[in-house]
Amino acid sequence: MTPVPLLAGRNLRKHYPMGAEPVQALRGVDIDVFPGDLLALRGPSGSGKTTLINLLGLLDRPDSGTLLLDGQDTQALSEDARADTRRDRFGFIFQTFNLIPVLTAAENVGYPMLLKPQPRHSWRAALSSIPSAKPQPPAHMQVRARELLAAVGLTGKEDTRPDLLSGGQRQRVAIARALANHPAVIFADEPTANLDSHTADAILDLLQRLNREQQVAIVVSTHDPRVVERCTRVLTLHDGAILRDAA
């Protein structure tokens, strides 16, 4: 039986205005992302990798074409519905980590959980936490955030602010954050670009393990051959079009 794709993009086109001539970032791309995929988007700079990740992750809208999530068209979704979908179904890992500097590692991981609708707290309860030096998130969020940090090897760093963590540790926090709401797909845009080779290998080990153990689909944009080697599928892009889709 043919597996049903989580994400199915058809004839995706996107251009960006740049001076007098618009730049064609994607020229009618067809793509399927299946559950459990470890998919690499490979290609030189300007080939459209990041644009494709942005479209698949509902961070941007295509000029034309369709994108189905679980068989449903995403074009009709409002901005709020797209935000809710990103929160509930996707995780993101950025090249520059993009952690929130005022939050500790555990709080960064817990933040996506905080975005989910919570039982209403009274103002008194909310205000009572202001003077507290160590705010107390709801217990289940705190427990899960610590479990995720332990899973990425950051036990003991829960209460550390991002500026006191190394690049590798920050990216591990970002991975733990991406897993917070049990996503179906994690999008990673050049996740090892800012890391040394040793740390990059460790991060790739971690992503591979998460993909294998938790069956999370991972879509990685990269031009790093070491990343490509670890992936089970490789899409090669060039000038906004897919040259090759290889398993």
Next chain:
Amino acid sequence: MNRLTIAWRNVTRHRRRSLITGGLVAFGFVSFALAGGFMAQSFDGLRHNAIRSGLGHIQFADPRAFEKSEEKTLGFGIHNAGAAIRTIRANGAVEAVMPRLEFYGLVSAGGTSIPFAGVGVDPEAEQRGSDIPATIKKGVWIRPDARTVVIGHHLARLLNAKVGDNLTLLATTPDGTLNAIDVSVGGIAEIFIKELSERYLALPLPLAQELLTAPDTVSRISVLLKEPANEAETAASLDASLHTLGLGLGHRLWSELALFYQQVRVLYIGIFGFMGTVLVVIVFLSTINTTLMSVTERTREIGTLRALGARSGRIASGFVLEGALLGTASAIGGVVLSLVITLMLNLSELRLPPPPGMAKGIVIHVQVIPSVYLAATLTMIVTLAIASYFPARRAARAPIVESLAHV
């Protein structure tokens, strides 16, 4: 971790910037609180002066006296005044009854004659219900049984008169004839309004009635109450009692008669309202610059939060919360600062220059008005929240990919 905690951490993220913004807001708060406190003190002072200048809380007179000036002496006078005074005095809410006989005349000393505005009063009642007896700087206040008068110190200077000197008072009686009496200067009052001081002459009511040949007649009856809050209620009760005498008297409350008080009040409210508006605009423009800087610096962070699933409304409201928190913290600082400055000002007894028409400056005294503090707090919180909202709303609605690519 909750939204308030995150907002507070973002406020304290750039301490120096937040301190400068907070300082500006606290300065705005202090300006509001001090201006409001000074204004309230001024209103209280004006009210007190108006009531204690002989106006009383309620004034009874011929209704025509409230509408127009008399064309002849005592044209609107109250006859059978003794009965009216006794009726009013019998009311338990009344502190003092001050009958007043007002007229104009000429006062002569040696070869100098000066027009004066005379007022015949009950000396004892005036001592309870008016501040004028306390302004005597030379001599004593008039006594009921003495043929003495009290004059303003500017009038004394014009007449070159001193305590004990003899004066001749000349006035027109109600039937149009001239009458004169001899009196002596019993006291000289220090009256700060120069124009009034140049014309003021007070004498015992029986002496004034003798000069005008108008026994048992007064122009008005001022009433001072024990509880000023019950003005309207007591006035209605007294009206009912006086009605039985058939004198046809009407009444006015002090606030209806104190035109100077009303005019100054409107002027003050206008001036301070304008200054307050300017202040709010300055605070708004200054803080919007800061919040714009803060939002711009956090553009990539905003893109990240939106990528993680935060709705744009949540992000904008987060910035509003930060503005409101900074406004609250600044207002708390403003409260402390205002109380300290108020205390210092009140202890220092600084004196303002004399206002127009006044001979003596006013000591600055600032009241602490809780409603002004509350209004200033709300104004500052709302101003900062609004100043945060517009830049945050724009940033939160920007395309996510552009925000993420922001350098």
